[in-house]
Amino acid sequence: MSEPDWPAGPSVGFTLSQLGFATSRRFGQIVGTLGLEPRHFALLRAVREADGQPQQAVAERLGIPASTMVSLVDQLEARSLLERRPHPADRRTRLLHLTGRGEAVLEEATALGAQWERAICAGLSAGERAQLLSLLRRVAANIGLADGELPDRGTGQRPEPVPGPAGSRAAGPGRAGNGPGGAGR
């Protein structure tokens, strides 16, 4: 079997895992300041993006199971950040709308996200940051992560086991984790 042709030292994969985890965890704490979890933030953004979508459409877009979506919307509606309105024609569906307060909180959260972004990139010149993003984009392409794509939640989806060869043996659980939920784009 071929030896790694890279110089020794920390791997990109490990570093990315570490950073990605720390980054999103910290971001979770930050939006927690507003009483939000990252997925609440993601949900609010999805709703704002296209106000008045059916609840399920948003759930599908975010890759959240319908039942989970219910409690998520419940929580945000209880805080008057968004509201369910009846569909004019179909009495089964509920259309999601951002409230004024929801917009305000979303803006606050977005500002905190921007602030966090600046903290992350402190000391990097604009050029360095651009290059970092460029390199990350190439890595993303390597691992088959489309540009704006959301990594599919553990909803089944089963990509190819392993790119190259393998050492056989049975397949294990293969666990997942919590989604990124980081600051927006």
Place this chain on the structure above:
Amino acid sequence: MSEPDWPAGPSVGFTLSQLGFATSRRFGQIVGTLGLEPRHFALLRAVREADGQPQQAVAERLGIPASTMVSLVDQLEARSLLERRPHPADRRTRLLHLTGRGEAVLEEATALGAQWERAICAGLSAGERAQLLSLLRRVAANIGLADGELPDRGTGQRPEPVPGPAGSRAAGPGRAGNGPGGAGR
């Protein structure tokens, strides 16, 4: 409030979250090929690093609660990848040792990790990869992540809420997630 002074586009924070998540998830699938979860891999590596440590010492080093450690070791011992041996002087403590099979599997997993690393960095020159690592290291320093440091598991630890200002309101849950568990350094 200050506007982001960065050019528009995807943020580093979001991209890192996304990549870190995708990376570790994929790595989980890869080692799953060997019937291992990432934390099994981490455990095996920690044991190999210093063969014959007490079980709790390893647990502490990995930030795993003692009770979780038990089942983890149980699983690996059931597969004869490592074994508990009595401490010569203290009959309470169990010393962890890698078996021959454990070493073999660990090597297989390491090889898969190296292969995954190559896939991640495909198309990057050695210089580009070095620069990527350098930039990531600077980002890691920015967010207060020591070099080889393991991000502390949700074991309590409560860092400062937010670096800069804030929009008040009560503190939310602030959730965590699964650790990196990516390929080794």
Place this chain on the structure above:
DNA sequence: TATTGTTATACTCTATAACTATA
């Protein structure tokens, strides 16, 4: 008969607390 949203249920994971045997 199919679909939207909801509720109920069952499962997984993890950590805390209780317990045993040693020290």
Place this chain on the structure above:
DNA sequence: TATAGTTATAGAGTATAACAATA
């Protein structure tokens, strides 16, 4: 009395399946 390891237990979180209203 304190500690290593274990077992039992309880909580959070999440997905699957059953359900009611409507199409």
